[in-house]
Amino acid sequence: MVTKPAPHRTTATGSGAENNQPRPILLIEDTPSLQMVYRSVLASAGHRVTVAGTAAEGLARFVDTRPQVVLLDLVLPDRDGLDLMQDMLRLRPETNVIVITANGSINKAVEAMRAGAHEFLVKPFDEQRFLSAVENARGASANRGIPRAAAPSPGRAQGSAFLGSSEAMARIQAKIRSAARSMATVFITGESGTGKELCALAVHDNSPRATGPFIALNCGAIPQDLLESEVFGHVKGSFTGAISDKPGAAAAADGGTLFLDEICEMAPALQTKLLRFLQTSTVQPVGATRPRKVNVRIVCATNRDPLDAVRRGHFREDLYYRLYVVPIHMPPLRDRGEDVIEIAEAALARFAAEEGRLFDGLEPGVRALFRRHSWPGNVRQVLNVIRNVVVLNEGGPVTLDMLPDDLADQQGFVAPSAAVSPAPSDDLALEGLLGRTLAEIEQLVIEATIARHGGSVPKAARVLDVSPSTLYRKIEGWGRT
Structure with a gap:
């Protein structure tokens, strides 16, 4: 995940706190693991967070804390999230609600937007997208005169x-x-x-x-x-x-x-x-x-x-x-020389501090691999790799066997069995499509492209030269037929 640098915020305690800093974000999510992840990301970016696991608990905390931003999973165990959102907006119409939904429920998110949601996030989403949505919601609230923290100082974005x-x-x-x-x-x-x-x-x-x-x-x-x-x-x-x-x-x-x-x-x-x-x-x-x-x-x-x-x-x-x-x-990371090492080492120090672990830098073999790797995901991919290393290992120097298994695959290595397998001819590929409708062929190509890129819709969208939202809508449409 990519972490956007934390905004400068003041911390107030005591009775005057609400006048000096924004109210906490209300997170309504019933899955404990996701609660922990979302809360950690928000806390790392300087946000205060109040968490609820059910619609009933969420509505109670909404009334108590009067949040300006609510993160709401639309699938809750005791009530439909869309109904809960409408109740919250009736109580406080100025609230900005960010709804969270899975790939197969985009139509539900669209319905929520029409009902007054500020924005929606489709799982899985990266950290930068998540934090941007929250900052946008805060900015929109501030424009309506709702108190928020002082503006960050110049240079904040040097991440x-x-x-x-x-x-x-x-x-x-x-x-x-x-x-x-x-x-x-x-x-x-x-x-x-x-x-x-x-x-x-x-x-x-x-x-x-x-x-x-x-x-x-x-x-x-x-x-x-x-x-x-x-x-x-x-x-x-x-x-x-x-x-x-x-x-x-x-x-x-x-x-x-x-x-x-x-x-x-x-x-x-x-x-x-x-x-x-x-x-x-x-x-x-x-x-x-x-x-x-x-x-x-x-x-x-x-x-x-x-x-x-x-x-x-x-x-x-x-x-x-x-x-x-x-x-x-913005140049790709492969054209930035030794920058990849500086970025990786800075990320290692930051993530290790967040997780309470001690790492001793990158071993020479890891440095060599990082230098020759093409990094198709650029800085975001480097951060994902380092985050994976920190989460799954206790500490010490970062060695090659600590790196994610797919790093070698992305480097361009081909398994021996794949190297000797003959590729199908164009005629054979065409034969498999003859007799199908154009819509069926489109679905086959999209599904195959997504599968080839490890299930990543954004990567498939880049290959197919369309926006990710176009593919999500098509997938949603197939689910309804």
Whole structure:
């Protein structure tokens, strides 16, 4: 998992605490192991957390603690999570609820969004996505005047992706410092796991807007029919399930920075509205009769080639030129030389401290493997490997036999049996598809691609050149037939 650096927060005790720091996040999750994981991640990022294992306990704690953010699993042992969410929003409509659901229940999450949820997370999700959702929810609450912690100081975003003394990263740092001082739109490109959101945070934190909100929105993780509401907001009663006003990410970022991740996944109709927003600096929530003026800086990112998306007709050319003012390309880890060793050692020290264990660095064989490995998952993959080592071992020097089993496979090694097996010819492969419908062929190809990439939908989506949300919707559709 990728850990976003912890925001600076003040800790208050005594009767005045609620006035000086945000109220604790309420986590409603019935699985003890997931409770522990979510709570640990949130605590490491500086959040206070209150935990409940049932709907009844969750509602009681909601009334007692009056949280501004609720993390809610939709599947609970004593009650439907969606019904619980509606009760909480009736009591406190300003609460931001992040619903958590499994792959097979995305339609339930969409229903929750229509009923007033702030955002949803589909299991499995990585640590960075999880923490971003929580920070976005806090930012939206702050925009409505709900107390939150003081803004972080410049430099907060210098996390794992920015460790390293390579020439490539020195150039990135210099470009961030120059771009941050202006109001120009920044367009960040790079492979998955290279730290694009951390780069966006660095631009924000080194800018005159550092004391304002930083609102991140993943355009590829939200269903297209809900994306307009997420960006521009909606008013109560504007559609079925809109039980309260929702400001939207653009309004929540007023006075700060709006980060649009996976910008190339945005639907064409919404691209038109985004272009109008950039030209007029006004937002009009769904169902509203009048627009409102906002002061927002736009930073966007994609792991695709944006110009290729324009050529394919997936991305508006005029929007591309409007956004592509200051390009920053986050280099893949394989092009950063010794940075991988610095990142791994820093992660080892941090994770060991979190787990209360003592490690003595990386053995020479591990260092050599890390240097020659291609790291297709970039910094995120390095952190996952080190986290695995720390969790599953007691300490001492990190040796080759401590590394995850699949690291050698990702390195490109092929098992002898696979090396001598003849690959099927194109004719044989085609023969297996003849007689099937186009929909059946699509399902076969998607399922085979997901299986080939160890069940990872995001990896399969990159290979198939579609967004992960597209694959999740297709999988959900197959489950209903």
